[in-house]
Amino acid sequence: MANPSLLILPGDGIGPEVMAQVTRIIDWFGEKRDLAFDVEHDLVGGAAYDKHGTPLHDDTMARALEVDAVLLGAVGGPKYDDLDFSVKPERGLLRLRKEMDLFSNLRPAQCFDALADFSSLKKDIVAGLDIMIVRELTSGVYFGEPRGIFEEGNERVGINTQRYTESEIERVARSAFELARRRSSKVCSMEKANVMESGILWREVTQRVRDAEYPDIELSHMYADNGAMQLVRAPKQFDVIVTDNLFGDILSDCAAMLTGSLGMLPSASLGAPNADGRPKALYEPVHGSAPDIAGQGKANPIACILSFAMALRYSFDQGEEAARLEKAVETALADGARTPDLMGPEDGTPITTKEMGDAILKAL
Amino acid sequence: MANPSLLILPGDGIGPEVMAQVTRIIDWFGEKRDLAFDVEHDLVGGAAYDKHGTPLHDDTMARALEVDAVLLGAVGGPKYDDLDFSVKPERGLLRLRKEMDLFSNLRPAQCFDALADFSSLKKDIVAGLDIMIVRELTSGVYFGEPRGIFEEGNERVGINTQRYTESEIERVARSAFELARRRSSKVCSMEKANVMESGILWREVTQRVRDAEYPDIELSHMYADNGAMQLVRAPKQFDVIVTDNLFGDILSDCAAMLTGSLGMLPSASLGAPNADGRPKALYEPVHGSAPDIAGQGKANPIACILSFAMALRYSFDQGEEAARLEKAVETALADGARTPDLMGPEDGTPITTKEMGDAILKAL
Numbered sequence: 001m002a003n004p005s006l007l008i009l010p011g012d013g014i015g016p017e018v019m020a021q022v023t024r025i026i027d028w029f030g031e032k033r034d035l036a037f038d039v040e041h042d043l044v045g046g047a048a049y050d051k052h053g054t055p056l057h058d059d060t061m062a063r064a065l066e067v068d069a070v071l072l073g074a075v076g077g078p079k080y081d082d083l084d085f086s087v088k089p090e091r092g093l094l095r096l097r098k099e100m101d102l103f104s105n106l107r108p109a110q111c112f113d114a115l116a117d118f119s120s121l122k123k124d125i126v127a128g129l130d131i132m133i134v135r136e137l138t139s140g141v142y143f144g145e146p147r148g149i150f151e152e153g154n155e156r157v158g159i160n161t162q163r164y165t166e167s168e169i170e171r172v173a174r175s176a177f178e179l180a181r182r183r184s185s186k187v188c189s190m191e192k193a194n195v196m197e198s199g200i201l202w203r204e205v206t207q208r209v210r211d212a213e214y215p216d217i218e219l220s221h222m223y224a225d226n227g228a229m230q231l232v233r234a235p236k237q238f239d240v241i242v243t244d245n246l247f248g249d250i251l252s253d254c255a256a257m258l259t260g261s262l263g264m265l266p267s268a269s270l271g272a273p274n275a276d277g278r279p280k281a282l283y284e285p286v287h288g289s290a291p292d293i294a295g296q297g298k299a300n301p302i303a304c305i306l307s308f309a310m311a312l313r314y315s316f317d318q319g320e321e322a323a324r325l326e327k328a329v330e331t332a333l334a335d336g337a338r339t340p341d342l343m344g345p346e347d348g349t350p351i352t353t354k355e356m357g358d359a360i361l362k363a364l
Numbered sequence: 365m366a367n368p369s370l371l372i373l374p375g376d377g378i379g380p381e382v383m384a385q386v387t388r389i390i391d392w393f394g395e396k397r398d399l400a401f402d403v404e405h406d407l408v409g410g411a412a413y414d415k416h417g418t419p420l421h422d423d424t425m426a427r428a429l430e431v432d433a434v435l436l437g438a439v440g441g442p443k444y445d446d447l448d449f450s451v452k453p454e455r456g457l458l459r460l461r462k463e464m465d466l467f468s469n470l471r472p473a474q475c476f477d478a479l480a481d482f483s484s485l486k487k488d489i490v491a492g493l494d495i496m497i498v499r500e501l502t503s504g505v506y507f508g509e510p511r512g513i514f515e516e517g518n519e520r521v522g523i524n525t526q527r528y529t530e531s532e533i534e535r536v537a538r539s540a541f542e543l544a545r546r547r548s549s550k551v552c553s554m555e556k557a558n559v560m561e562s563g564i565l566w567r568e569v570t571q572r573v574r575d576a577e578y579p580d581i582e583l584s585h586m587y588a589d590n591g592a593m594q595l596v597r598a599p600k601q602f603d604v605i606v607t608d609n610l611f612g613d614i615l616s617d618c619a620a621m622l623t624g625s626l627g628m629l630p631s632a633s634l635g636a637p638n639a640d641g642r643p644k645a646l647y648e649p650v651h652g653s654a655p656d657i658a659g660q661g662k663a664n665p666i667a668c669i670l671s672f673a674m675a676l677r678y679s680f681d682q683g684e685e686a687a688r689l690e691k692a693v694e695t696a697l698a699d700g701a702r703t704p705d706l707m708g709p710e711d712g713t714p715i716t717t718k719e720m721g722d723a724i725l726k727a728l
């Protein structure tokens with residue numbers, strides 16, 4: 001049987017250096033666990049723009065649709081700030097999400113014990129925190145039409161459209177409820193139904209899917225502004241949160257930062273299952289391209305490595321191997337491996353991106 | 365000369381009980397400081413719906429446009445959850461904002477020394493925090509057309525429109541820059557220009573107004589998701605933040621919760637200046653209607669009282685009297701006056717809403 005295929009898109013900023021460590025881990029699984037992947041590398045974001053004049057070449061897009069999973073580093077950077085909207089690095093990532101139809105974005109906000117002290121929140125508020133945010137990723141204001149900057153009278157007007165169909169809401173709701181069944185069976189849905197009709201439909205449809213198909217799930221609804229407050233006040237009240245593309249963008253970043261573990265958090269973006277039962281899937285760290293520290297060996301590769309662990313679990317049904325990798329990360333941390341983001345100013349000398357890779361390989 | 369006029373709209377939930385304390389304070393200013401107001405009371409939100417079948421009666425709207433300032437408590441509650449969108453309590457508030465053209469919503473996120481321990485954040489992260497969020501309040505996705513729930517093929521679709529004209533962005537930017545001149549001359553503007561064209565226009569116009577009219581202001585730009593992160597990570601990096609209606613809703617609630625002082629935070633919503641130089645204005649606490657504790661004497665009236673202090677300052681040019689009132693609040697707190705929200709579980713017996721009013725009146 002052919003090896004499963006992986007497309008690796010390191011992207012911009014710290015993307016390439018964290019991905020270099022993931023590649024070493026992938027090789028290890030091929031050599032030591034008889035779990036070999038056919039790996040291809042390609043460009044996305046600013047890196048693709050620099051070479052091809054577009055943040056995602058059509059050939060790359062085509063390959064992304066063919067492979068079993070895509071692993072992405074990060075996109076964007078100040079170098080590209082003045083580019084036209086249509087070729088900004090982010091458009092490459094958004095095109096992947098849209099054309100792969102990755103409607104369900106799983107973003108864990110998890111506080112690692114060893115790092116609870118790094119949160120700006122009090123330790124008792126975040127220790128043991130383990131939330132999963134399910135963000136709708138292919139619709140809403142990110143993709144709705146009409147959009148653009150238009151002339152109107154003697155001035156310009158900037159327009160975007162928030163837009164959700166019932167079936168778009170249904171499928172992401174289902175994915176949240178399925179996930180909740182494997183956790184605590186509790187889901188909180190967030191929108192602004194008090195202000196937006198799209199939020200009213202969101203609330204109605206999530207409730208209807210729950211009532212018809214998931215009566216075992218406890219579903220609550222919360223306005224997104226209150227959601228932001230409650231995340232800061234008492235995040236442990238949540239288990240699974242389901243929300244739209246734009247609220248999900250903001251709330252998941254807020255939740256990620258609560259944990260103090262931003263450099264540790266992976267994410268999975270999943271589409272509908274293929275004929276073979278595998279969902280189309282893209283895995284990427286929650287953190288961005290961090291251009292300020294790029295190329296200096298300061299980046300923490302763990303978020304990207306744990307994204308590969310998520311790939312093992314969700315795309316390749318290798319839950320045990322995923323757990324093995326996650327365990328190795330924990331062991332490396334317990335043994336004191338710390339990149340700069342995991343240290344206070346008085347905590348001694350941090351290790352480099354590559355040394356963190358070494359530590360995790362050693363633990364494996 | 366006629367007394368300045370105030371329209372008081374207590375609204376729903378804890379609105380009436382906190383407003384009752386404000387009324388006592390207003391009376392005190394009339395009796396002791398020769399600063400009498402012509403005060404009218406009326407209904408808004410669910411309370412107006414219960415009586416008139418609409419969350420804001422036309423007569424109330426007309427009076428709001430005539431008086432010198434409006435003071436509002438809070439609107440909304442679960443009792444009204446199933447009402448049709450068009451008569452939800454929130455529509456009353458939104459109509460006031462829109463028809464009074466209150467485009468600039470000032471939301472301080474300030475950490476009171478005595479309360480820094482109540483934040484879920486570490487004390488050193490929030491002690492002394494003093495941010496002002498300027499939220500655009502009359503446009504964006506809150507009011508953009510088309511909007512609604514429509515049939516499309518054989519399903520429904522929920523649609524809202526994010527929409528900003530250049531002049532809408534200009535005027536709120538100016539109001540942020542003016543405010544910044546009286547503070548640290550530093551403004552951070554937040555949008556999603558990497559994803560939304562309306563954000564691109566927002567970024568371009570705020571920068572242009574800064575360059576042409578406010579070269580003394582230091583203006584930076586940040587994506588709103590990063591803004592949420594940075595607010596949690598290191599909020600003191602900010603002074604004035606300017607952002608749109610929806611981002612402002614979420615980010616200001618997040619910022620307010622950081623301070624641990626939610627029951628303490630007032631807000632002002634200002635429109636264009638009238639012939640007499642006074643802006644149209646509405647003042648309200650940042651907190652909501654808190655239906656769970658309504659009618660029990662547990663609510664903290666300070667946010668609403670400080671909203672009246674903002675009215676003294678921004679609508680009536682009574683900066684000294686505003687400071688007198690703010691000082692009295694501080695004194696009451698320093699003397700140990702604490703409603704339940706300002707206490708830990710082991711901190712003894714809290715006082716009631718009315719007793720907090722007593723304590724502040726005594727300090728005056």
Ligand SMILES: CC(C)[C@H](C(=O)O)[C@@H](O)C(=O)O
Binds near residue numbers: 090094249558589
């Ligand atoms: C890079 C950007 C387009 C993206 C988004 O807004 O979705 C990022 O913030 C994210 O959350 O993955």
Ligand SMILES: CC(C)[C@H](C(=O)O)[C@@H](O)C(=O)O
Binds near residue numbers: 194195454
């Ligand atoms: C009550 C609601 C309509 C309102 C809003 O969304 O603007 C509230 O959340 C606020 O921030 O004042």
